[in-house]
Amino acid sequence: MTRVVEVPLWLFVLILLFAAVTFASHFLVPSVRWFLRRRMERAVERLNRRLARPIAPFKIARRHDMIERLVYDPAVTRIATETARAEGIPENVAFETARRYAREIVPAFSATLYFGWGARLARWLSRTLYRVRIDEDDLRRLGGLPREAPVVFVINHRSNMDYVLVTWLVSGQAALSYAVGEWARVWPLSGLVRMMGAYFIRRRNHTPLYRRVLARYVQMATEGGVTQAIFPEGALSLDGRLGTPRLGLLSYIAEGVRERGSDVIFVPVALNYDRIIEDRFLVRAAQTGTRRFRPTAGEVAGGLGRLLRARLTGRFRGFGTVRVALGETLSLRAFDAARPEAGIEALAEELMARIARIIPVLPVPLVARQILRAPASTSEIEQGIARDLALLREQGAVLPRRDVRTLTREALTLLAGRAMIAEGPEGWAVRPGQEALLGFYAGSVAHLFEGCPVRDPVPA
Numbered sequence: 001m002t003r004v005v006e007v008p009l010w011l012f013v014l015i016l017l018f019a020a021v022t023f024a025s026h027f028l029v030p031s032v033r034w035f036l037r038r039r040m041e042r043a044v045e046r047l048n049r050r051l052a053r054p055i056a057p058f059k060i061a062r063r064h065d066m067i068e069r070l071v072y073d074p075a076v077t078r079i080a081t082e083t084a085r086a087e088g089i090p091e092n093v094a095f096e097t098a099r100r101y102a103r104e105i106v107p108a109f110s111a112t113l114y115f116g117w118g119a120r121l122a123r124w125l126s127r128t129l130y131r132v133r134i135d136e137d138d139l140r141r142l143g144g145l146p147r148e149a150p151v152v153f154v155i156n157h158r159s160n161m162d163y164v165l166v167t168w169l170v171s172g173q174a175a176l177s178y179a180v181g182e183w184a185r186v187w188p189l190s191g192l193v194r195m196m197g198a199y200f201i202r203r204r205n206h207t208p209l210y211r212r213v214l215a216r217y218v219q220m221a222t223e224g225g226v227t228q229a230i231f232p233e234g235a236l237s238l239d240g241r242l243g244t245p246r247l248g249l250l251s252y253i254a255e256g257v258r259e260r261g262s263d264v265i266f267v268p269v270a271l272n273y274d275r276i277i278e279d280r281f282l283v284r285a286a287q288t289g290t291r292r293f294r295p296t297a298g299e300v301a302g303g304l305g306r307l308l309r310a311r312l313t314g315r316f317r318g319f320g321t322v323r324v325a326l327g328e329t330l331s332l333r334a335f336d337a338a339r340p341e342a343g344i345e346a347l348a349e350e351l352m353a354r355i356a357r358i359i360p361v362l363p364v365p366l367v368a369r370q371i372l373r374a375p376a377s378t379s380e381i382e383q384g385i386a387r388d389l390a391l392l393r394e395q396g397a398v399l400p401r402r403d404v405r406t407l408t409r410e411a412l413t414l415l416a417g418r419a420m421i422a423e424g425p426e427g428w429a430v431r432p433g434q435e436a437l438l439g440f441y442a443g444s445v446a447h448l449f450e451g452c453p454v455r456d457p458v459p460a
Helices: 009-050 063-071 074-087 091-105 111-129 136-143 161-170 189-195 208-223 248-260 279-288 297-312 332-338 344-357 363-373 378-395 404-417 435-449
Strands: 131-134 151-155 177-180 228-230 265-273 321-326 421-424 427-430
Touching: 063 091, 063 208, 074 091, 074 208, 091 208, 111 161, 131 136, 131 161, 136 321, 151 161, 151 344, 161 265, 161 321, 208 228, 208 248, 228 248, 248 332, 248 344, 265 344, 279 435, 332 344, 363 378, 363 404, 363 427, 363 435, 378 404, 378 427, 378 435, 404 421
Parallel strands: 131 321, 151 228, 151 265, 177 228
Antiparallel strands: 265 321, 421 427
């Protein structure tokens, strides 16, 4: 027992390494995890004292526990068994597939990341790029939402800035949980997105097993009181108009709430921008007929370089105004009581109609609408906008706060600065090749002049 044993140096180092890993996994790691979790729980307690809607315990549950709970949910178990039988594969293979889906979907929310610098970064970015406008009455209404029912913000999808903007505006009230598409499933963005409380969804995977895993997660989150935000259009608008509502997430939420006999409060949210960062890519996607568009590395680098150069030289004046408006809330229980025979399509139509009515009217869409009609001088544009605003005021639309002269000249400066319009002998006119881009902005308010039509919803 006391004899000296000679071993090669590499083997001795390997033994020490295994010993260190074993010691850490059995003694250090559990203690560190307990210490960090206790700190996180105390931080959440402090946050909940100032939030109008406290962070739900479901949202801060251990990710591993949530994955296991989701995989062994009776509804998921049943579909996994049926999948194994239908495809002729072992049940453990089907369950492992369900586990892979669950790991992909379930977030790993970090209150420190979300409220520590996530909300601050969202605020800084929003206010750096835009003049942000939201009515104080809308913010007060957020604080007055009933706490006995979970809240789901239903938002029109104009830009990827939507996530950033709404996260900041609601950060004083609650922590939002978003559904994020496959575009964000790249390292290291995927980890940050999960820590911000978002969950990933596949747009093109329609297998029964995947749909059931996703549905049960959304239903568990709703049941657990998590404040959620969904984009019923499912994708960015390519023509500026409100898109066709998709029923997937909305149907999962409504189905789970109705099964439990509880309630959920839907809050319609409408956003509009004087400038959308991705506008040229969206118009290009509409023209090519495919949504699989991605800016090249050169385009991204060029855009960032121009923006940075403008900031450093003091020539950056921002992208104009972005405005957020909140519509009349909708209780699912009240909706079902008033329309007992209505299905999920009717619910989607009602929510989209409420969003359509409150789409903010901004300077650039108003000016774009005038110039697309015919070339016009500045004074003629102002007269046309004054007529449009008078018409919209009668409908109760969300209108700009500034006078016609100021908003007209600001919008002309923005559009001319981007080489979308030019002033000639006949007045301001569209530059050749910019008609679709100008129409993209005019389309955001076109429905307000057409009686607010809402397109028919489509299934998930």
